Amino acid sequence: MLTFAEENYLKTIYHLSVGGSKDVLTNQIAESMKTKAASVTDMLKKLSAKNFISYEKYYGVRVTKHGKSEALNVIRKHRLWETFLVQKLRFNWDEVHEIAEQLEHINSPILIEKLDEFLGFPTTDPHGEPIPDHNGKIKTQPQQPLTDLAPGYRGAITAVKDSDSGLLKYLDKIGAVPGKRIALISKEEYDESLEVEIDTKRISLSKAVSKNILVAV
Amino acid sequence: MLTFAEENYLKTIYHLSVGGSKDVLTNQIAESMKTKAASVTDMLKKLSAKNFISYEKYYGVRVTKHGKSEALNVIRKHRLWETFLVQKLRFNWDEVHEIAEQLEHINSPILIEKLDEFLGFPTTDPHGEPIPDHNGKIKTQPQQPLTDLAPGYRGAITAVKDSDSGLLKYLDKIGAVPGKRIALISKEEYDESLEVEIDTKRISLSKAVSKNILVAV
DNA sequence: ATATTTTTTTAGCCTCGTCTAAACTTTTAT
DNA sequence: ATAAAAGTTTAGACGAGGCTAAAAAAATAT
Numbered sequence: 001m002l003t004f005a006e007e008n009y010l011k012t013i014y015h016l017s018v019g020g021s022k023d024v025l026t027n028q029i030a031e032s033m034k035t036k037a038a039s040v041t042d043m044l045k046k047l048s049a050k051n052f053i054s055y056e057k058y059y060g061v062r063v064t065k066h067g068k069s070e071a072l073n074v075i076r077k078h079r080l081w082e083t084f085l086v087q088k089l090r091f092n093w094d095e096v097h098e099i100a101e102q103l104e105h106i107n108s109p110i111l112i113e114k115l116d117e118f119l120g121f122p123t124t125d126p127h128g129e130p131i132p133d134h135n136g137k138i139k140t141q142p143q144q145p146l147t148d149l150a151p152g153y154r155g156a157i158t159a160v161k162d163s164d165s166g167l168l169k170y171l172d173k174i175g176a177v178p179g180k181r182i183a184l185i186s187k188e189e190y191d192e193s194l195e196v197e198i199d200t201k202r203i204s205l206s207k208a209v210s211k212n213i214l215v216a217v
Numbered sequence: 218m219l220t221f222a223e224e225n226y227l228k229t230i231y232h233l234s235v236g237g238s239k240d241v242l243t244n245q246i247a248e249s250m251k252t253k254a255a256s257v258t259d260m261l262k263k264l265s266a267k268n269f270i271s272y273e274k275y276y277g278v279r280v281t282k283h284g285k286s287e288a289l290n291v292i293r294k295h296r297l298w299e300t301f302l303v304q305k306l307r308f309n310w311d312e313v314h315e316i317a318e319q320l321e322h323i324n325s326p327i328l329i330e331k332l333d334e335f336l337g338f339p340t341t342d343p344h345g346e347p348i349p350d351h352n353g354k355i356k357t358q359p360q361q362p363l364t365d366l367a368p369g370y371r372g373a374i375t376a377v378k379d380s381d382s383g384l385l386k387y388l389d390k391i392g393a394v395p396g397k398r399i400a401l402i403s404k405e406e407y408d409e410s411l412e413v414e415i416d417t418k419r420i421s422l423s424k425a426v427s428k429n430i431l432v433a434v
Numbered sequence: 435a436t437a438t439t440t441t442t443t444t445a446g447c448c449t450c451g452t453c454t455a456a457a458c459t460t461t462t463a464t
Numbered sequence: 465a466t467a468a469a470a471g472t473t474t475a476g477a478c479g480a481g482g483c484t485a486a487a488a489a490a491a492t493a494t
Contacts, residue, residue, distance in 0.1 A: 003481090035482075037441075037442065038442085039483070058442060058443080089332065099325045099328050102323045102324065103323060106323075108316045118305060220451085243471075252453090254473085255472085263450090275472060
């Protein structure tokens with residue numbers, strides 16, 4: 001049985017490791033979890049002793065098979081609860097992250113299976129992120145941040161990174177939600193802002209916003 | 218903000234204080250929480266310092282207004298989640314207690330209000346226990362354990378005390394669930410077992426069972 | 435190649451919640 | 465009324481998780 005803290009570290013390390021091919025560093029974890037490097041080092045030793053991560057002093061960590069499976073389980077629970085909050089309790093998508101951060105630690109496999117069924121076995125959460133199945137299998141689709149694409153791109157928004165409520169409220173207002181079609185018209189060089197078209201409306205998006213919009217490629 | 222442990226102590230103390238007119242004693246709490254008296258004493262000091270209980274060394278505790286309100290809030294959450302698990306996720310009533318013990322500590326007032334609405338503002342949980350409203354008002358109805366009544370009694374089961382899964386499974390099997398009509402036919406003196414009628418069927422109930430069946434009076 | 439800066443780890447301390455063992459109080463029995 | 469028993473509290477310890485300050489290692493600069 002994992003403690004809440006262990007689950008949170010594992011989830012963070014897993015998230016930081018996805019994409020990057022290198023080991024996850026102590027300071028990255030500390031920054032991401034808003035804690036201190038010394039605290040992270042302490043926890044890394046514990047997680048390593050329990051075989052959830054492989055840890056080489058000064059050179060960072062990576063999750064083991066065992067650790068990845070635990071991390072994906074926490075992520076599965078988080079995303080199922082977010083889906084529940086939005087679909088059943090009618091929360092807005094910008095309000096659910098903090099609550100799901102608590103609910104993800106509830107320990108009852110049968111509860112999660114029944115919740116999954118109650119929700120109709122959803123494959124993505126309200127932000128478009130894929131929900132791992134009960135074996136930890138996660139269905140990824142080819143996607144890139146809008147910032148990486150060239151003018152002329154047309155496609156659909158697949159997901160929105162970052163769970164900041166302000167960003168999500170804004171995206172909701174302009175209609176930039178998962179599933180929505182979007183076209184990249186042009187890129188402004190000096191501030192890297194993007195001119196896009198959503199629902200036949202032209203909108204300029206700052207880089208801070210557009211780097212969080214993931215689209216199908 | 219209360220910790221999980223503080224919430225659990227407060228809930229237990231409140232439950233033990235209901236009915237009994239005297240102060241709740243250290244050993245009662247320890248037994249009820251399956252912990253040691255020394256641990257209880259430590260926590261009583263903390264809860265007393267925070268004004269959730271009034272505590273007189275060696276003579277026991279009682280909850281303050283403040284403490285009662287917190288206890289009722291935890292109980293409200295527990296019973297709403299139990300209702301959710303049974304009504305929406307189709308759990309059996311004997312399976313929900315442990316899961317609700319975890320869910321009751323989720324801290325989000327708005328979540329609980331939305332859950333309450335989603336469930337249609339229920340007034341009792343699956344075991345017939347009343348659900349306090351968001352002001353901590355609890356609707357009690359006159360009820361007594363079946364063991365306290367005389368042969369000839371006819372009425373309805375209002376609630377079932379104790380959350381033991383074995384007991385609940387048995388009660389479910391014989392149809393002794395809240396709302397069901399029940400008649401007390403006779404009382405066997407030597408072992409205090411009761412002959413009752415439920416659904417036109419005659420059943421003999423041991424004292425261990427019948428003391429947990431609460432009926433309207 | 436050495437010195438400086440950055441990153442990471444260690445050492446030591448803190449709070450929370452738990453425990454055992456020993457020391458009190460209070461209650462009960464003689 | 466006093467001795468024994470029962471109940472409660474204190475003292476001291478521990479693990480989990482966090483912190484600050486200092487030491488050590490790695491990366492970067494000169």
